[in-house]
Amino acid sequence: MTTMNMTKDTLMKKAQHDMETLIQDIGLTDRQKLAATCRILFDKGHDAGLAGQITCRSEAQGTFLTQRFGLGFDEISADNLIEVDQDLKPLDGQGMANPANRFHTWIYKEHPKVNCIIHTHPTYIAALSMLKVPLIISHMDTSALYNDCSFVAEWPGVPVGNEEGQLISNALGNNRAVFLAHHGQLVAGETIEEACNLAILIERAAKLQLLAMASGQIQPISPELAQEAHDWVSTDRRNKVNFAYYVRQALKNHTDFM
Numbered sequence: 001m002t003t004m005n006m007t008k009d010t011l012m013k014k015a016q017h018d019m020e021t022l023i024q025d026i027g028l029t030d031r032q033k034l035a036a037t038c039r040i041l042f043d044k045g046h047d048a049g050l051a052g053q054i055t056c057r058s059e060a061q062g063t064f065l066t067q068r069f070g071l072g073f074d075e076i077s078a079d080n081l082i083e084v085d086q087d088l089k090p091l092d093g094q095g096m097a098n099p100a101n102r103f104h105t106w107i108y109k110e111h112p113k114v115n116c117i118i119h120t121h122p123t124y125i126a127a128l129s130m131l132k133v134p135l136i137i138s139h140m141d142t143s144a145l146y147n148d149c150s151f152v153a154e155w156p157g158v159p160v161g162n163e164e165g166q167l168i169s170n171a172l173g174n175n176r177a178v179f180l181a182h183h184g185q186l187v188a189g190e191t192i193e194e195a196c197n198l199a200i201l202i203e204r205a206a207k208l209q210l211l212a213m214a215s216g217q218i219q220p221i222s223p224e225l226a227q228e229a230h231d232w233v234s235t236d237r238r239n240k241v242n243f244a245y246y247v248r249q250a251l252k253n254h255t256d257f258m
Contacts, residue, residue, distance in 0.1 A: 012232065019237045026244045028258075030056055031078040033192040033243075034065055035257040037118070037199075038076035039250040044200050045122050047073050052120035052184070053098045056192050057108060062086045064108065068095040077257045099160045106165030107172060107188060114188040116195035121184035124207035128179075135179045135205055138218050142205035143229035144198065150175045155182035177202055191236065193243035200246070 003011065028036065034056050046052065052073070055066040063085050067076045082090045086105045088097045104117045128135070134151040137143060150171045156164045168186065171178050176198055178186045185202045189195030212218045232238075250257070 016235065016237070019235075019241065023237065023241055025240060026247065028247070029078070030058070030192065031065065031081055032258055034081060034116075035076050035078045036247045036250055037116075037192060037196045038067060038073040039254045039257050040196060040246045041118070041120060041199055042073035043250060043253060045124075045203060046120040046199065048121040048126075050098070052118075053101050053104060054116075054118050054120075055101060055104050056116040056195075058083050060091075062108075063091065064104065066097050066101055066104075069098045070095075074254070100158070102162065103159050103165035103168045106162070106169040110169045111172065111188065113190050116189045116192045117186065118189075118195045118199040119184060119186040120199060120203075122203040122206075124210055125179070125185045125203050126183075128206040128210055129181050129183055132181045135177075135202070136209050136218055137205060137226065138212070138221050139205075139208055140221075140229055142201050142208065143221075143226055144201055144233045145177055145205055146226040146230045148175050148230065149177040149179055149202070152178060152180045152183075155180070159183075189239075191239060193239040194234075194236070196246065197239050197242050 006014070034054060038054055041054070050070065050072065053066060055064045057064050063083055065081045065083050068080055068082050071080065082095050082097065083092070084090050084097045084101070088099070088101055090096065107114055107117055132153060135145065135149050137146045137149070150173060152168065152171045156167055159165070159168065168178060172186070172188060176188055180186065185199070187195050187198035187202060189198060209218065
């Protein structure tokens, strides 16, 4: 039977199988992936001075890698990331983490499947957050966030306390993203690749929403088809393929982060 006679379901399964068997991983360490994510998101407009944190679990229980406070996303490299414990104390005693990493510790504690967290204040997310409306997913390109983004309507203030950590961790629930009114966005992935892709998508979703709201009434998409698209683009292999492309993009602009 040729592919011209195959059903959509069969073709989708075939494509997934081909991605798994034909496309290889790029073979980076977690430090390299996290540094690459910082540079990728800088280029994608997530830079807001020193605001925002990007972290991933490290090997020791209760520890994670993050950027050194005082460095921008465009200055992060694999060798200047720091490893901190759940009290945000650097294990080697050098430098300090962003105090707002406090709520990352709560998410890692209460969501054992989460291995990477990205919190940023990119322009379109920040602008939409000022309207205090939830993120609306109504386009195929951003369907990975369909029914997968929580909304925190009340701004709790500077997120350096345990109260904010508990609030944001609880709001995340079983979703992979949180949209924070008057604040920004947070995405949580099982892998660095997944979190990086979601961070890029949530800013694009906010941009599309603002453009659509300025032109008319946003129309909903079919829940069944939206969920199908969500699952199609949310596989581990798809995340790795996307991430590899973004790494290649970043390497054209930055040569020092590996």
